[in-house]
Amino acid sequence: MEKIVSLCKRRGFVFQSSEIYGGAASVWDYGPLGVELRKNVADAWWSAMVHARDDIEGLDAGILMHPRVWEASGHVSGFTDPLIECKTCKKRWRADHLDDASCARKPSVGPGGHADCELGEPRLFNLMFKTFMGPVEEDASVVYLRPETAQGSYVNFLNVQQTSRQRVPFGIAQLGKAFRNEITPGNFIFRTREFEQAEMQFFVKPGSDDEWFDYWLDRRLAWHHEMGIRADRLRCHAHGRGELAHYAKTAVDIEYEFPFGWQELEGVHNRTDFDLGRHQEYSGKRLLYIDPGSGERYIPYVVETAMGVGRLALVALVDAYREEEVAGQQRVVLGLHPALAPIKAAVFPLMKKFGQPEIATGLLGELRRARIPAAYDQAGSIGRRYRRQDEAGTPWCVTIDGDTAGDRSVTIRDRDSLEQERVGLDHVVGWIRERL
Numbered sequence: 151m152e153k154i155v156s157l158c159k160r161r162g163f164v165f166q167s168s169e170i171y172g173g174a175a176s177v178w179d180y181g182p183l184g185v186e187l188r189k190n191v192a193d194a195w196w197s198a199m200v201h202a203r204d205d206i207e208g209l210d211a212g213i214l215m216h217p218r219v220w221e222a223s224g225h226v227s228g229f230t231d232p233l234i235e236c237k238t239c240k241k242r243w244r245a246d247h248l249d250d251a252s253c254a255r256k257p258s259v260g261p262g263g264h265a266d267c268e269l270g271e272p273r274l275f276n277l278m279f280k281t282f283m284g285p286v287e288e289d290a291s292v293v294y295l296r297p298e299t300a301q302g303s304y305v306n307f308l309n310v311q312q313t314s315r316q317r318v319p320f321g322i323a324q325l326g327k328a329f330r331n332e333i334t335p336g337n338f339i340f341r342t343r344e345f346e347q348a349e350m351q352f353f354v355k356p357g358s359d360d361e362w363f364d365y366w367l368d369r370r371l372a373w374h375h376e377m378g379i380r381a382d383r384l385r386c387h388a389h390g391r392g393e394l395a396h397y398a399k400t401a402v403d404i405e406y407e408f409p410f411g412w413q414e415l416e417g418v419h420n421r422t423d424f425d426l427g428r429h430q431e432y433s434g435k436r437l438l439y440i441d442p443g444s445g446e447r448y449i450p451y452v453v454e455t456a457m458g459v460g461r462l463a464l465v466a467l468v469d470a471y472r473e474e475e476v477a478g479q480q481r482v483v484l485g486l487h488p489a490l491a492p493i494k495a496a497v498f499p500l501m502k503k504f505g506q507p508e509i510a511t512g513l514l515g516e517l518r519r520a521r522i523p524a525a526y527d528q529a530g531s532i533g534r535r536y537r538r539q540d541e542a543g544t545p546w547c548v549t550i551d552g553d554t555a556g557d558r559s560v561t562i563r564d565r566d567s568l569e570q571e572r573v574g575l576d577h578v579v580g581w582i583r584e585r586l
């Protein structure tokens with residue numbers, strides 16, 4: 151993990167928030183390469199979930215919502231984690247994560263492991279961030295930063311269904327920030343207090359929910375494979391009775407084998423009619439679906455797929471990281487799927503003269519006009535330039551050399567196979583497009 155963190159900082163993927171002030175705990179800023187990676191994860195998800203389908207609509211609901219939403223959803227009373235505190239060390243842990251935790255003091259032992267440690271009783275801690283709406287800080291103006299995007303989809307269920315003329319089964323997808331005052335954030339960007347979610351709520355007829363649950367679990371697993379994540383590092387973990395969230399009938403976590411163990415990457419949940427039913431009850435507004443064919447009226451069941459965008463970005467980085475020896479030299483490579491790579495192509499003039507930089511910048515302009523994120527580098531030996539791009543995960547490097555002016559062709563080097571192919575200058579954009 152240290153190698154990934156150090157690469158992320160060195161190459162501008164992720165920086166600690168407010169670093170010059172000593173850092174803000176567990177908040178991270180995505181740098182130039184990181185923001186592209188995260189955006190690519192989000193775009194790939196949106197394209198698979200919304201653009202590629204007729205039965206899912208997009209939505210972007212506000213982060214702040216009516217406070218009653220969170221009473222109805224059960225978050226005010228039930229979105230809690232059990233917190234345990236050591237009165238001696240003053241450190242706090244999640245009571246259900248004690249096995250993986252350690253005491254703040256040396257030598258390293260588990261929580262409560264030193265003779266004078268004194269662990270208190272677990273108490274429930276609500277994970278929602280509170281703030282105030284308007285100029286007066288009083289109980290009546292308390293609002294919450296949303297801990298999930300899902301509720302925005304539920305309260306807009308009929309708005310979306312009616313305006314898009316969808317029929318059940320159909321889904322609502324959202325990408326957006328969520329906030330949880332986690333007791334023990336950590337493992338770099340794995341668990342943070344502010345994070346971006348990619349969530350989809352699929353509304354189905356009660357009785358068909360189990361079938362749709364299986365469908366979405368399969369689909370989501372297949373998508374992770376399509377994103378190039380190694381199949382042997384993915385597995386499913388079905389929640390047992392004690393693990394299920396208050397709203398769930400069934401839940402399966404898609405887990406990834408991180409350097410710190412198997413952990414959740416995405417959750418697929420059968421949320422039944424709990425959320426819509428509760429919003430109907432708390433708002434007093436009918437949230438019934440009327441089947442236009444049969445005239446049947448019912449509150450749909452919901453199958454949810456919920457993934458953290460930063461969590462998948464971390465998986466992509468961990469999964470893609472390789473150290474290898476090439477021609478007697480060590481190289482660090484991020485073998486990212488081209489769809490996720492921040493830069494798709496780098497253009498190098500072999501030399502800073504003989505018109506090569508001009509041809510290279512011309513090609514760079516062509517790539518940019520084709521909306522292919524590309525970089526230009528003319529500093530240092532060609533080997534060093536390759537290494538820089540390997541670390542950034544750039545799949546292709548295009549070199550303009552002494553022959554280019556004459557034969558109008560360039561060399562394209564593949565990041566993974568290291569093969570070099572001679573391609574006509576006018577065909578570079580098409581060549582890259584085909585492979586993207």
Ligand code: ATP
Nearest residue numbers: 330332340341342345414415416417456457458461
């Ligand atoms: P946990 O039990 O680990 O706290 P959860 O099961 O409550 O997490 P969900 O509510 O199912 O998590 O959230 C859906 C997805 O959002 C998770 O699979 C994960 O990818 C992401 N996620 C949840 N919490 C965080 C967080 N604190 N930081 C980053 N990503 C998160």
